[in-house]
Amino acid sequence: MKPITQNIQDYLKEIYTLTDGGEAASTTALAARLGIAPASVTGMVQKLAGGTHPLVNYRKHQGVTLTPEGKRAALEVIRHHRLLETYLVTMLGYSWDNVHEEACRLEHFISEEFESRIAVALGNPIRDPHGELIPTPELEMPSDESLALSALRPPQKAVIVRVRADDSALLRHLESLGLVPGAKIQAVEYSLFDHNLRIQVDEKLPIVVGSAISDKIFVVCNPL
Amino acid sequence: MKPITQNIQDYLKEIYTLTDGGEAASTTALAARLGIAPASVTGMVQKLAGGTHPLVNYRKHQGVTLTPEGKRAALEVIRHHRLLETYLVTMLGYSWDNVHEEACRLEHFISEEFESRIAVALGNPIRDPHGELIPTPELEMPSDESLALSALRPPQKAVIVRVRADDSALLRHLESLGLVPGAKIQAVEYSLFDHNLRIQVDEKLPIVVGSAISDKIFVVCNPL
DNA sequence: AATAAAAATTAGGTGTGACTAAATTATAGT
DNA sequence: ACTATAATTTAGTCACACCTAATTTTTATT
Secondary structure, three states, rough: OOOOOOOHHHHHHHHHHHOOOOOOOOOOHHHHHHHOOHHHHHHHHHHHOOOOOOOOEEOOOOEEEHHHHHHHHHHHHHHHHHHHHHHHHHHHHHOOOOHHHHHHHHHOOHHHHHHHHHHHHOOOEEEEHHHHHHHHOOOOOOOOEEHHHHHHHOOOOOEEEEEEOOHHHHHHHHHOOOOOOOOOEEEEOOOOOOOEEEEEEEEOOOEEOOOHHHHOEEEEEEOO | OOOOOOHHHHHHHHHHHHOOOOEEEHHHHHHHHHHOHHHHHHHHHHHHHHHOOOEEEOOOOOOEOHHHHHHHHHHHHHHHHHHHHHHHHHOOOOOOOHHHHHHHHHHHOOOOOHHHHHHHOOOOOOEOOOEEEEEOOOOOOOOOOOOOHHHOOOOOOEEEEEEEOOOOOHHHHHHOOOOOOOOEEEEEEOOOOOOOOEEEEOOOOOOOOHHHHOOOEEEEEEOO
């Protein structure tokens, strides 16, 4: 039939995240994420949209979305990735800023048995070390009620549930500020002009974060 | 430079095991092990023997051996493979007949950090679940004093240290006979004609094994 | 509505690593 | 030493997934 190669998995994973907001993914955006030329994406996407069970929907100049099959395949890889990150941190002592690369490589090659065994060893976790939701074994993505920290306004309180970042340096920076899942936040001051937000993290001295940071941190306001 | 791809690693690994006995590896033998056509091997081997830092020594019709660089690369992969097998069995509950495939895939993709972390978690083991020696972190292969069970003669006693097999069905069979590393063996009877060996395993009722089995089991006669 | 700029696609080309078929070289038997 | 057979290599092809350059389509501006 049609083997889903490592490459194709990477395409599907990126298409998944790009189309998460509801919009179709443009070839250019995909190319940028994958670090390849737009023309190469066009070719690949045409291939993925062909055959009897296409993995993506594609019409010229209209962007790409996942078919149900493609979505399944994407969620499978994402589940692998997030379980791996969780395992590396929890069981092998990796730091949270260091797991992305390793998980990105291994996610394509672990078997279903490996997936299931590490999931069990971890107690079937729902979130990875960054708070990202882990798709269920049935490949359904749990719903996420969180909102961006950048939307928080004084004097709202919230708890960090998720940090959307792969970049090592950024993650280390966030950790040094205490901006990790579980941290309690109170918005202290908001500047309309530069979108800076002054927040208090876990009762410590307030800090100021710009939107480059606050856009990547997600919180819930009324945690149980 | 010259990236050592997954493919090349597989070549080097097979060349390592084929040249273990001292002989150069023939292209045909390599092709059989790798499951590809002999002609393909010739092409690949010519490439590997070229460049400034060749990974193999090769002369037409003379077979292939590893250069020091090639040997290092092979031992790196073999270390990955055997550490992975050990980790899968010890930490994730895999059965010994089921680890080969998984390790064969992952061995190419784990980082040095991963290698080192699982080695530490396992207490820097010297042998994998089949008793195969694990190259050291400095990529030296420990020496192995064992001899084939097929060379044992009544009334010699020995202990199994190593089982040279990847095949799942064979491994399950051996396990059911108690022929696993650590088992105590006494040779009871040897048939010169069919090379069958009757042995007693761990004080149980004697069993008869043919050379297809006894050639793959390695023992030491005078364990400390 | 015309046109400039941006986005996307087509066309043509590359390297990798496999393949088959044909030719060559080595080995073994008489 | 000769010849049949086996092993190996050469030659030529293919699919994959990328590339660059050129073209076409879309979009945004005036």
